[in-house]
Amino acid sequence: MNRKSNIYGQLLMKQVGILLLLILALNGCSVDGTAGSDALRPDVPGTFVLDYEIPDSQTDDILNESETRAGTTPSQGTENKIENLLLLFFEQDDYGNGAFIGSLNGKQDGNSLEKTGSVEMTLSGNIKGDTDYNVLVIANAEKYAPIADINAFCATRTENLVKLQLRPQLPATAGVFTVPDGCLPMSGVAVKKAGKNLKVTLLRAVVRMDVGVKEDMNDEIILEEAIQANIAPVISLFSDPRDENVERLTGVSVASKENAIIGGLYATESYTTSASDRTKALTQRTCLLVKCRKKDYTGDRCWYRVDVNIDAEEMQYLKRNNVYTVTINSIRSLGAKTSEEAYYADATLISSVTIQAVWKDSGVLPPGVDVN
Numbered sequence: 001m002n003r004k005s006n007i008y009g010q011l012l013m014k015q016v017g018i019l020l021l022l023i024l025a026l027n028g029c030s031v032d033g034t035a036g037s038d039a040l041r042p043d044v045p046g047t048f049v050l051d052y053e054i055p056d057s058q059t060d061d062i063l064n065e066s067e068t069r070a071g072t073t074p075s076q077g078t079e080n081k082i083e084n085l086l087l088l089f090f091e092q093d094d095y096g097n098g099a100f101i102g103s104l105n106g107k108q109d110g111n112s113l114e115k116t117g118s119v120e121m122t123l124s125g126n127i128k129g130d131t132d133y134n135v136l137v138i139a140n141a142e143k144y145a146p147i148a149d150i151n152a153f154c155a156t157r158t159e160n161l162v163k164l165q166l167r168p169q170l171p172a173t174a175g176v177f178t179v180p181d182g183c184l185p186m187s188g189v190a191v192k193k194a195g196k197n198l199k200v201t202l203l204r205a206v207v208r209m210d211v212g213v214k215e216d217m218n219d220e221i222i223l224e225e226a227i228q229a230n231i232a233p234v235i236s237l238f239s240d241p242r243d244e245n246v247e248r249l250t251g252v253s254v255a256s257k258e259n260a261i262i263g264g265l266y267a268t269e270s271y272t273t274s275a276s277d278r279t280k281a282l283t284q285r286t287c288l289l290v291k292c293r294k295k296d297y298t299g300d301r302c303w304y305r306v307d308v309n310i311d312a313e314e315m316q317y318l319k320r321n322n323v324y325t326v327t328i329n330s331i332r333s334l335g336a337k338t339s340e341e342a343y344y345a346d347a348t349l350i351s352s353v354t355i356q357a358v359w360k361d362s363g364v365l366p367p368g369v370d371v372n
Contacts (some may be wrong), residue, residue, distance in 0.1 A: 046122060046123045046129065047120055047121060047122050047123065048120075048121055048123070048129065048192075048196070048197050048198060049118050049119070049120055049121070049197045049198070050085060050087070050106060050118065050119045050120075050121050050137075050197070050198045050199075050200065051116070051117075051118050051197065051198070051199045051200070052082070052085065052116065052117055052118075052119070052137070052139070052188070052199075052200050052201075052202050053115065053116045053199075053200075053201050053202065054080055054115040054116070054186065054201075054202050054203075054204070055115070055201055075115070075263075076262055076263025076264070077182065077263055077264070078113060078182030078183070078184075079184060079204070079208070079263065080113050080114060080115050081113050081140075081182050081183050081184070082108045082117065082139045082140060082183070082186070082202075083107070083108055083140055083142075083143070083181070083183055084105060084106065084107050084108065084139070084140060084141065084142055085105070085106045085108065085119055085137060085138070085139055085141075086103060086104075086105050086137070086138045086139075086141035086142070086147060086150065087103060087104045087105075087106070087121065087135050087136075087137055087198075088100065088103050088135065088136040088137075088138070088150075088154055088162065089101040089102055089103065089104070089127050089133045089134075089135055089192070090133060090134045090135070090136070090158070090159040090162075091133070091134070092131075092132040092133055092134055092191070093134065093159070095160075096134070096158065096159040096160035096163070097158050097159070097160060098133075098134055098158060098159050099158060100154040100155055100156075100157060100158075100159075100162070101125075101126050101127055101133065102124075102125040102126050102127050102151075103147070103150070103151055103154070104121050104122070104123070104124065104127060105141075105142075105147055106119040106120070106121045107119070121198075129194070129195060130194045130195060131194050132191065132192065132193055132194050133191070133192040134159050134189075134190075134191055134192075135189070135190045135191065135192050135198065135200070136159065136162065136163070136187070136188075136189055136237075136238060137187065137188045137189070137190060137200045137202065138150075138185070138186070138187050138237060139183075139185065139186035139187070139188075139202055140183035140184065140185055140186065141168075141185070143171075143180040143181060143183045143185070144168040144169075144170070144171065144180070144185055144235060145168040145169070150166070150168075153165075153166060154166070162238070163237075163238035163239055164238075164239050165239075166237055166238065167234040167235060167236060167237070167239070168185070168234065168235050168237070169233055169234055169235075170231065170233050170234070170235060170249060170268065172233070172249050175247075175249055175250055176249065176250050176251070176252065177231055177233075177249040177250070177251055177252075178251075178252055179266060184204050184205070184206055184266065185204070185205040185206065185235050185237065186202040186203060186204050186205060187202065187203065187205050187237040187238055188200040188201050188202040188203065189238070203320055203321040204320060204321045205235050205236065205237050205268070205269070205320050205321075206235075206266045206267060206268055206269075206320060206321075207266070207267050207268070207269060207270075207286075207318045207319065207320060207321075207322055207323070207324060208263065208265065208266055208322075208323045208324070209226075209228060209265040209266075209267065209288060209308060209323070209324050209325075209326065210260070210261055210262050210263070210265070210323060210324070210325040210326070211223060211226050211256070211260065211261040211265070211288065211290060211325070211326050211328070212259070212260040212261070212262075212325060212326070212327050212328070213259050213260070213292075213327070213328045214327055214328060214329045214330075217328070217329065217330065218259055219295065220294060220295055221259075221292055221293070221294060221295070221328055221330075221331060222259065222292060222293050222294075222295055223256040223259050223260065223261070223290070223291075223292045223328065224255070224256055224291040224292060224293070224302070225253050225254060225255045225256055225261075225290075225291045226253070226254055226256075226261050226265060226288050226289065226290045226291065227250060227251055227252070227253050227254075227265075227288070227289040227339055228250065228251030228265045228266065228267050228286070228288060228289075229248075229250050229251070229286070229287050229288070229289050229305075229339075229343060230248040230249075230250075230267075230270075230283065230284060230285055230286045230287050231248055231249040231250065231251060231267040231268060231286060232246065232248060232249075232267070232268045232269070232270050232286070233246060233247065233248060233249050233268075234246075234268065235268055236268065236269050236320070240269075240271065241268070241269040241270055241271040241317075242271065243271050243272055243273055245280065245283075245284060246284075248283065248284065248286075251265060251266065251267070253339075265288070267286050267318065268320075269318055269319060269320045270285075270286045270316060270317070270318040271315075271316070271317050271318075272284045272285055272286075272315070272316045273313075273314070273315050274314055274315075274316075275313060275314035275315075281307075281314070282343075282344065285307050285308075285310070285316050286308060286316065286318055287305055287306060287307045287308060287343075287347070288305070288306045288308060288326060289303060289304070289305055289306075289339040289342050289343060290303070290304050290305075290306055290326075290328070290342075290350070291303050291304075291339070292304065292328060292331065292350070293331070294331055299334070300337050301334040301335050301336060301337055302335050303335045303336040303337065303338060303339050303341065303342035303345075304331075304335045304336070304342055304345070304347075304349055304350040305342045305343060305345055305346075305347045305349075306326055306347060306350060306352050307347045308324050308326060308354055309324055309354045309356065319356075322356060322357070323356070323357050324354050324355070324356055324357075325354065325355040325357060326352050326353075326354055327352060327353050327354075327355060328350060328351070328352050329351040329352060329353060330350075330351040331349075331350055331351075332348070332349055332350060332351060333349045334349075335349055335350070
């Protein structure tokens with residue numbers, strides 16, 4: 001009898017131990033706010049967790065586009081890099097008319113390169129944990145504008161006005177834009193519920209342009225480098241780009257690797273209409289200045305201009321968080337000697353096709369397109 005009691009006792013202790021482990025495991029999942037729980041962290045009063053994601057980009061009816069608009073494109077280098085996250089809080093209003101309450105600025109430890117992450121935010125000022133808010137989120141904001149300036153800009157504006165009017169200037173030296181510390185600007189919109197954590201989807205507020213050579217011409221055409229030109233100088237974080245005449249910027253030169261340029265060429269969103277205005281088309285269309293040549297050519301007239309993604313109505317609309325791959329099909333004539341000369345040259349000296357694609361963390365490059 002004693003032996004049976006001992007056995008039953010041991011079994012009972014094991015069951016109790018398993019139950020305790022399950023309880024601890026469940027509690028562990030709810031404490032960090034990132035494994036299924038939206039509640040505020042009980043172990044750190046006055047804080048909440050911001051979970052962010054940089055998802056696949058979306059294009060209009062991408063699955064039903066023509067063959068020149070297909071595929072997915074993986075992110076490169078630091079394209080997912082986030083150093084800080086600025087949260088702009090507004091009174092909760094379904095119509096975006098809420099007043100600005102204040103901001104929180106969170107640092108991402110280790111400058112994450114992942115497409116998902118979490119940052120612990122500490123409540124301060126007029127921002128309370130028991131109140132609902134509309135929130136505008138900007139990743140890497142301090143790389144593009146002082147946080148104090150952004151706060152001052154928002155102080156007298158409603159959420160709708162901030163969305164419409166907040167357009168930071170791209171940092172540039174002598175008209176040349178370089179991505180600061182590899183940090184692209186990103187933005188997103190979310191609602192912070194009282195007593196809950198916050199989740200936001202971030203989109204890169206820039207477009208990427210890749211360059212390649214048509215597959216069956218890889219042995220005939222040598223791609224050397226490319227430069228982004230006519231970059232709109234402002235970042236449309238929460239609004240659509242404007243069709244306006246402004247002094248545009250140039251990007252840095254990016255060298256070809258294995259006869260392709262994948263990543264490194266960036267511009268802001270752009271919308272231009274220039275069907276009957278040659279000067280506007282020349283100075284406002286975002287374009288690429290490409291250095292390439294036929295394999296047997298040894299001269300120096302190798303620079304060409306490519307106006308990217310121009311539709312039948314002569315309109316250009318480059319969408320944020322999208323990749324435009326320019327595939328060179330043929331070289332029709334000798335080009336210019338310098339990129340500066342190519343900028344003013346005829347954009348038809350080189351034959352190419354632009355493939356619009358999603359910009360994501362993993363995937364395959366868009367296929368080459370056979371254009372006669």
